[in-house]
Amino acid sequence: MGEQGERRFGEYVVVRRHGERVAELVLDRPEAMNAVSRAMAAAIEEACAALAADLSVSVTVLTSSAPRAFCAGADLKERNSLTDAELLRQRPQSRAAYTGVLELPMPAIAAVGGFALGGGYEIALACDVIVADETAVVGLPEVSVGVIPGGGGTQLLPRRVGAARAAELVFTARRVPAAEALSLGMVDQLVPAGSVRTEALALAERIAANSPVGLRAAKRALRLGHGLDLRAGLEVEDAAWHKVAFSPDRAEGVAAFNEKRSPRWP
Numbered sequence: 001m002g003e004q005g006e007r008r009f010g011e012y013v014v015v016r017r018h019g020e021r022v023a024e025l026v027l028d029r030p031e032a033m034n035a036v037s038r039a040m041a042a043a044i045e046e047a048c049a050a051l052a053a054d055l056s057v058s059v060t061v062l063t064s065s066a067p068r069a070f071c072a073g074a075d076l077k078e079r080n081s082l083t084d085a086e087l088l089r090q091r092p093q094s095r096a097a098y099t100g101v102l103e104l105p106m107p108a109i110a111a112v113g114g115f116a117l118g119g120g121y122e123i124a125l126a127c128d129v130i131v132a133d134e135t136a137v138v139g140l141p142e143v144s145v146g147v148i149p150g151g152g153g154t155q156l157l158p159r160r161v162g163a164a165r166a167a168e169l170v171f172t173a174r175r176v177p178a179a180e181a182l183s184l185g186m187v188d189q190l191v192p193a194g195s196v197r198t199e200a201l202a203l204a205e206r207i208a209a210n211s212p213v214g215l216r217a218a219k220r221a222l223r224l225g226h227g228l229d230l231r232a233g234l235e236v237e238d239a240a241w242h243k244v245a246f247s248p249d250r251a252e253g254v255a256a257f258n259e260k261r262s263p264r265w266p
């Protein structure tokens, strides 16, 4: 489906629309492998806020314009020049960027080709689905540069791979090639080299064919319920059900089935 317009956020992020309901958030700092500087974090936060507020977006795909990387993590050059006070002042801005990705209210897909390391892999972890190509190399090498995965990695990785495996990956700081990353659950799909953006956008189109209201309510239930005991989780699901059950989407979805046609979501 063709691209339909784009909007730039700051210098390093572009949001493109595809078809009626898919948005692509492009990390666009190829000269630094999308290293997350203060300016890039601000752009990510602004783009995510705009996407979250746009009810016409059913799926967001995060991609990269860098030929050999999704994102190489925090900008280590910039950090080398920051005072402790400046680094402390930067933290809330960085948190807002990563939280913006994590809390996108619609399904979010990360299209990872090449390196996704440290804060770069943490951006992918903040998404719901990670599609990687054969060139992907992912990991949380932070302890090798004297920090920790501070972009959610210590909490999001164990939820994917388990506590012990996450510990081994964080403590060794090792970089994991695509096939092993798939086997460990660090990524969810593996596609041929060079096809990750196309494949991720195709997945997004398949998801976007479904109810926009249902997709957002299902994501809310999946996210809020994860980690709760079954009884509390079922209460989260019930609350999400009530958001959809009396929506125009449910009426259209049921009518379309009975009229043997594709739904035309409101």
Ligand SMILES: CCCCCCCCCCCCC[C@H](O)CC(=O)SCCNC(=O)CCNC(=O)[C@H](O)C(C)(C)COP(=O)(O)OP(=O)(O)OC[C@H]1O[C@@H](n2cnc3c(N)ncnc32)[C@H](O)[C@@H]1OP(=O)(O)O
Pocket: 031, 032, 033, 035, 036, 069, 072, 073, 074, 075, 076, 077, 078, 091, 094, 095, 096, 098, 099, 102, 115, 117, 118, 119, 120, 122, 126, 141, 142, 145, 147, 148, 149, 150, 151, 152
């Ligand atoms: C989800 C909700 C959470 C709520 C809390 C959120 C808080 C958020 C705040 C924290 C943000 C995350 C912080 C994160 O945890 C910390 C980190 O990310 S530490 C950094 C981790 N990354 C790395 O260690 C990777 C560093 N890079 C490399 O190892 C290599 O560059 C490479 C990626 C393996 C590629 O190697 P090469 O192919 O040899 O290429 P080059 O090295 O020559 O790189 C090309 C070019 O890019 C520049 N570059 C690469 N990586 C970075 C970087 N990280 N910072 C800055 N610049 C980078 C490199 O310098 C080259 O540029 P040139 O020198 O040629 O101008």
